[in-house]
Structure formats: structure tokens, C-alpha cells
Amino acid sequence: MINKLVKNIQKTGAPIVVGLDPMMKFIPEHITKKAFAEYGETLKGAAEAILEYNKAIVDAVYDLIPAVKPQIAMYEQFGIEGLIAYKKTVDYCKEKGLVVIGDIKRGDIGSTSEAYAVGHLGKVQVGSKSYYGFDEDFATVNPYLGSDGVKPFIDVCKEEKKGIFILVKTSNPSSGEFQDQKIDGKPLYEMVGEKVAQWGEEAMGDSYSYVGAVVGATYPEQGRILRKVMPKAFILVPGYGAQGGKGADLVHFFNEDGLGAIVNSSRGIIAAYKQEKYAQFGAEHFADASRAAVIDMREDIASALAAK
Amino acid sequence: MINKLVKNIQKTGAPIVVGLDPMMKFIPEHITKKAFAEYGETLKGAAEAILEYNKAIVDAVYDLIPAVKPQIAMYEQFGIEGLIAYKKTVDYCKEKGLVVIGDIKRGDIGSTSEAYAVGHLGKVQVGSKSYYGFDEDFATVNPYLGSDGVKPFIDVCKEEKKGIFILVKTSNPSSGEFQDQKIDGKPLYEMVGEKVAQWGEEAMGDSYSYVGAVVGATYPEQGRILRKVMPKAFILVPGYGAQGGKGADLVHFFNEDGLGAIVNSSRGIIAAYKQEKYAQFGAEHFADASRAAVIDMREDIASALAAK
Secondary structure, eight states, X not given: OHHHHHXXXXXXXXXXXXXXXXXXXXXXXXXXXXXXXXXXXXXXXXXXXXHHHHHHHHHHHTTTOSEEXXXXXXXXXXXXXXXXXXXXXXXHHHHTTOEEEEEEEEOOSHHHHHHHHHHHTSEEEEXXXXXXXXXXXXEEEXXXXXXXXXXXXXXXXXXXXXXXXXXXXXXXXXXXXXXXXXXXTXXXXXXXXXXXXXXXXXXXXXXXXXXXXXXXXXOHHHHHHHHHXXXXXXXXEOOBGGGXXXXXXXXXXXXXXXXXXXXXXXXXXXXXXXXXXXXXXXXXXXXXXXXXXXXXXXXXXXXXXXXX | OHHHHHHHHHHHTOOEEEOOOOOGGGSOHXXXXXXXXXXXXXXXXXXXXXXXXXXXXHHHHTTTOXXXXXXXXXHHTTHHHHHHHHHHHHHHHHHTTOEEEEEEEEOOSHHHHHHHHHHHTSEEEETTEEEESSOOSEEEXXXXXXXXXHHHHHHHHHHHTOEEEEEEEOSSGGGHHHHTXXXXXXXXXXXXXXXXXXXXXXXXXXXXXXXXXXXXXXXXXXXXXXXXXXXXXXXXXXXXXXXXXXHHHHGGGSOTTXXXXXXXXXXXXXTGGGSGGGGGGTGGGHHHHHHHHHHXXXXXXXXXXXXX
16 A cells, blocks of 8 residues: 555655545535535534535545545544544545545554554454455554554554554644653654664565654654654655645655655645635635645645755 | 542442453354344444443443443444444443443544544534534543643543543553653653643542543552552553453552552453353353452452552
8 A cells, every 4th residue: 555655646746645634614504504404413414514525625636636634533523423424435535546544543552453453454353254344545553552552553554555654753732742752862753763664664565664654744853853764664744734834844754756755734625715815716616725725735845845 | 520430439349440342252152143143244243242242241240340441442443333332332331320431542633632532521513513422431542642632631521520541651561662761760651640640630520630540550560650640640550360460469559548540351351251260150151250250350459458
């Protein structure tokens, strides 16, 4: 799957992942109205609105981008109905040829991580049969529990030729509280980065590992260091746009081959119609606004990389 | 809810939580056979078997224990059907008067943590209405992202009078890889413990905080230190039994008031009938074996505390 991700990026010329993190306040009224008319103001009504909103955005941008990243929390908050919409979103995006990164940030002790890995990336055994649960292509993983919480994911990745992105340095303001703490003079995120590189060695694709990392666009200097610490790890870079990261901040996350990073934007794309810049599209044409925002993001990154 | 947890512990005299972490290999054949006869060897068949298995165990032990801790990964691996069984398990246990600790180990950046908090502990807004998603009483939370990933959980806890247990020192063998690393001479878990104490100050119940901690029974020495670092935090202690922790290891996790800790056992209780000690019950009476194992665990902890 890392090979497919690289191929998709080369085909589109866009190291971009669209974060499908729907919030009710982003969804245009004509969509919620229709869903509520059919299902009422219920969890099912909300889930239906989310799914229709996602599909319209995906239809408008899928030819421009290599991948999407649905954030499962935004679905999980609506309980079972929300998770059904998550699963349908995953399936819809895969049908469109997109690589799907499940932003699930799971991680637990060994036997439990195995269950998460099986449920999201692999197949679960039921009697003599086996089934995919959520079946994303990649998943994000929290490293706080150490190797035995991560290894079960890698085992499933090797079997299924899928991948993971491990949280190394997250994009949020308080990420430094623990991640920046120095151990023998070296910050924790760097130590986690070294582990990512080591874990990744045993699961290599053609040029990059099945084991990638999450490093926030909001921390470009740390990105530069981590790029060198984990040369074969693809870096998933959140925090562009709404969280404050800019194209120029991104250049150090990429390798000399122009690859090695994929930049996420969520509300900057999916709620583009709410920005002044794209207001002319109006709520009715929100998906066209998303398409325009993807094109602008592609240009921003391309010109930053050209000026590197 | 922390007050209810304390009350339940005092009523039962058992600082015990039963981990409802069903694995297919634990479930007696007569249950899986029946479920597969009705639904086939499908995800729904597996989910049905899990639910029946859980209910039988809960029926057999609910009067002896204050709380249960379903591990969501064991359900999530079966996709949507598994999560429906998780939700039904939560509801069934609450009907029996048990406190339900959702072992979900979620944690993300602020707005995303808010969605998890809302989905598991709070109510989500849909138009003019609001709904509980999973509605556990407590949830476990991963601290790797720092304060802004934890605070949204605390906000919802204050609104709903619910609680969280934050991973501090986990029970697994490789937990030390990052958690034991020394920062200015002090291990990371201690630093996280100090934060737990600080976060907990703003959300106090009668004698303990809404904000608790997870510290593994497999690390009794660290438990002794963390008990002092977080005097008002209830400690959820996994790792007893199958993972190697013993009653005598547990004494330092408790405060002088005999409270402050609740010890989890999962397979040691739910799959007790597979142990030689309880083999006489047979697979048919697996739930009676679980009841006997709860009684033995209660005695083990009580005599260890008496000898303190």
C-alpha cells in the first residue's frame, strides 16, 4: 500500500491527503435538511448527512488527490450510526481508487493492539471464516505503550501489505508537554522517531517503509530533524491550513526525491466554502469550493518545494 | 461517578473490576454453536456469541463487584457488529448497577478529543436534539498528546459527573521503553503522574478526583511512587492474574483509607473455567467458575491488604 500511495502521489503531483473530519457545523443546510427530513434529528439523520457531505466532496476532488484521511472520532461521536457512516466513507473512497488512512490513533498492550490491527487493517477469524472489519489501507498508531503495542500492527501490515503512521511529534499546541522532554539531551519525539526507523526496517516497500510517522506541520524545525532520523519513513503531516502550517513550513518534511511526506488538510478543504476566499461558490456549491482549495494547496506546496 | 465507584467498592468489599475482554477462544462451544446456528459464521454470529457470553458472566458476578471494564478493541475487531455488542454490553452492565469503565485508550488533538469525549461520556448535538453515543461511566485516555488532548475529556466529565483513567505506567513488558525514560532524573511516568494530579484538582468528587490513572500491577515499585505523586487519583490497576501481578504486589497502590485503587482481571475471571483450579465447573458452568474466581481474587486482595 505504501507503493500505491507513492504511485498515487506521482500520478497526481499532489502530496496531499484530504482529512474527512466532518463536523455538523461544516455541513451545508441543504444536506442536513434533507437527511433530517428523512430520518429526523437523530443519530441516523446526522450519519446520513455526514455520508452525503463526504461523497460530494470525494466526487469533486478524487481525481486530484492520492489519499483521504477520515478521522474516526468525528464519526464515533455519533455512536454506532456514526461508525456505519465511517465504514461507508472508507468503502466509497476505496472504490474511487483513493488510499484510505484511518486516523484512529489506537494503541494498547500486545493482545489488544492485535485486535485493533485485525479490526482495522486485517481480517478477523469467525469459526472457519474470516472477515475484514473496517479495512482501511493505513492506520495511525499511538506509541506510548512501546514496541509490544506497535508490533502487532506491523505483523498485520506485512501480511496485508498495508501500513501505519506512528505519532511522533503531533501538531497540537501542547504536544511538547511530554514529546519535547529531553532524555539524555535528546527529545522524546526523536527517540520515538528512532524507533519508527528501526521498526520500519523489517517492513520495507519499494522505496519507503510500511511504517511511517506523524509529524505536525506546525513544528517545521522538528520536521527537519525527524526527516533525517527516519529517512525511509513516509511522514504524514497534519496541521497545514486551519492549524497554522504553511507551504514554506513543509519543505523540510520531504526527501531529495520530492517524496517522503504527505500533507493533510481537513477543514481547509472540506469547509473551504466557509472561507472568504472561496465564498463565491456558496453553500450550494461547497464541493466545488473544496476542489478549488485542493488546487490552491497543490500549488502552494509545489512552489514551496520548487523554491527549496 | 467516582463517588458511585467508591460506594460500590465499599458495599461489595471488593476493589475489583472484571475485564470483559472476550476472545472467541474463551467462549464455550455451546454458546458459539447456538449463535452460529442462528446467524452463521458471520460477524453478527460472533457478536451474538460475545454478548451471550458476557451476559452470563455478568449475571453470575454482578452482586460481588463494583465495576466492569469492557476492552473496546475486542469488539471493534468484529467491525460494526462487534461495536453493537460492545454498546449492548455497556447498557446491560449499567442496568445491573455496575460502573462501566470503557477501556478505549483514546486521545487526540483538542477538537478530536472533544469528539471522543462527547461520543463516549457525553451527549452529541444533532440539530435541536442531543444523544448519548456509547455512554460509558469512565473512559481510559492516552496522554501522549499533552494537556489539550486531555482537557476536553475533563470538561465533559465535569458536565456529566463522569471520569477518566489516564495511562501513566502501563502493565505490558515494553511499557518502560518510553514511559521509564528519565527527564532531569525523573521517569516520564512520574511526570505524567504529576500532570494527572494537577488535572485532577479541578474535578474533585467527595474524596477522589474524576481524573484517575492506569498503573500496571506488574510494576509494584512504580505503583508505590505514583500512589504518593497522585494522592487523590483513583488508580485502575491492570495486569493482575494472567499478566503476572499478585495480591501482594497490589498493596502499595492503595491509600491508608483502604481505597484509591481498583484492580482489573480479565481472562483470569472470564475464562476461569479453562484454568486447572476451576476445571471442575466444566465449560457448561463457565459462569460459576467466574464467580468462584472473583471470590478468590477478593480474598487474595483482602488478605494482602490486611497483612500490609
